[in-house]
Amino acid sequence: MSKVADIASKRAEQIAKDQLKSIIERIERLLEEKKAISDDVRDVYAEAKGNGYDTGALKAIIKMRQQDPIERQAFETILETYMQALGML
Structure with a gap:
């Protein structure tokens, strides 16, 4: 393998790793937001129940x-x- 091909291969590997890390971090952030929203919805239902609904x-x-x-x-x-x-x- 030539030096240029080796550098290109390492670069492609790094890009793939960075992309994978970005995807995982985005999913984790969205899951955190989803949990926060679920907690908010639960709180609204508790409020409604407290008001007799x-x-x-x-x-x-x-x-x-x-x-x-x-x-x-x-x-x-x-x-x-x-x-x-x-x-x-």
Whole structure:
């Protein structure tokens, strides 16, 4: 192997190591941010519960608001049909 090829190979290896380290550090930082956000969400639910709100209902509403309105309506129609068939309505 020539000296130039050896230098290029070492340079490429260093670039790969630096890139890998950067990726790992970014993931770690994002995971820390994710945990902080999860803690904040938990605190808001605790606050809501302290104010008398049902957290299960709040979670259900949040889930529903994230769904496509048409898909949510279709699901609700099916759910209502099943509940009527079971005598729950």
